[in-house]
Amino acid sequence: MDITTLAGQDLLIVGGGSGIARALAADAVAEGATVTLAGRDPQRLAPVAAQVGAATARIDLTDEGSIAAFAATSGPLDHVVSLAAAPANGPVAELDRDAVHTAFDAKVVGPLLLAKHLAPLVRGSFLLFSGVAAWRPAPGRSVMATTNGAVAFLAEALAVELAPVRVNALSPGIVDSGQWDRLGDGKDAFLAATAAANPARRTGTPAQVSAAARSLLTNPFVTGTTLHVDGGGRLA
Numbered sequence: 001m002d003i004t005t006l007a008g009q010d011l012l013i014v015g016g017g018s019g020i021a022r023a024l025a026a027d028a029v030a031e032g033a034t035v036t037l038a039g040r041d042p043q044r045l046a047p048v049a050a051q052v053g054a055a056t057a058r059i060d061l062t063d064e065g066s067i068a069a070f071a072a073t074s075g076p077l078d079h080v081v082s083l084a085a086a087p088a089n090g091p092v093a094e095l096d097r098d099a100v101h102t103a104f105d106a107k108v109v110g111p112l113l114l115a116k117h118l119a120p121l122v123r124g125s126f127l128l129f130s131g132v133a134a135w136r137p138a139p140g141r142s143v144m145a146t147t148n149g150a151v152a153f154l155a156e157a158l159a160v161e162l163a164p165v166r167v168n169a170l171s172p173g174i175v176d177s178g179q180w181d182r183l184g185d186g187k188d189a190f191l192a193a194t195a196a197a198n199p200a201r202r203t204g205t206p207a208q209v210s211a212a213a214r215s216l217l218t219n220p221f222v223t224g225t226t227l228h229v230d231g232g233g234r235l236a
């Protein structure tokens with residue numbers, strides 16, 4: 001098979017409440033895919049799902065039972081995308097062990113369990129979300145750097161073990177996905193400073209990340225790869 005499109009394909013998007021997830025879901029549905037947005041609370045996902053024409057499901061990556069329960073009732077899937085993140089930022093001296101474990105559950109252990117329970121149903125690929133913090137560590141970001149770095153190695157390991165199912169990772173740089181709204185009045189200055197430092201002289205949009213994600217999902221010759229969609233931010 002040559003490069004495919006998402007038309008007629010079944011996608012499960014875990015961490016479906018993220019801004020990037022919403023863009024990917026909308027683009028995939030527009031391309032003709034059937035999409036399920038999964039998250040800890042399907043009711044919170046319902047308005048977005050209705051808007052883009054997706055179904056909802058409950059998957060909490062800290063809860064293996066929720067993944068097994070989804071697998072038990074799911075039909076075949078073409079692609080599984082995991083965007084979940086539960087950052088545990090702060091100085092090492094102040095880290096909370098439970099928060100660190102939750103961060104690893106969202107990015108590393110949870111995706112491993114998705115592979116455990118869903119790989120038998122998957123015909124195409126898994127796509128895991130990493131992040132630029134792994135390649136640009138900063139004080140207070142040790143857990144974020146380590147979880148995102150682990151995602152890249154997990155994609156390589158799973159690509160070998162689950163073959164011919166493909167497994168890739170996508171590492172976004174700073175993207176105005178909604179998660180930076182928490183900076184309030186400081187958001188615009190943060191995005192402007194990041195853009196000025198990036199070789200591409202811009203921050204990213206969910207649409208740009210969605211386009212890269214769809215490329216990884218539909219190119220049958222790409223597996224075990226981390227695609228950096230970061231404006232060169234890891235080099236800045």
Ligand SMILES: NC(=O)c1ccc[n+]([C@@H]2O[C@H](COP(=O)([O-])OP(=O)(O)OC[C@H]3O[C@@H](n4cnc5c(N)ncnc54)[C@H](OP(=O)(O)O)[C@@H]3O)[C@@H](O)[C@H]2O)c1
Binds near residue numbers: 040174
């Ligand atoms: N935006 C950026 O600048 C940026 C930069 C680098 C990397 N990334 C990565 O790109 C991905 C998407 O980014 P984003 O900004 O769109 O996402 P985001 O706003 O950080 O959303 C993360 C999502 O993960 C979900 N989640 C957390 N714990 C979960 C669990 N245990 N089970 C299931 N879902 C869980 C949250 O759902 P709830 O609604 O349940 O809380 C939320 O919808 C993330 O992996 C992020 O780390 C983003």
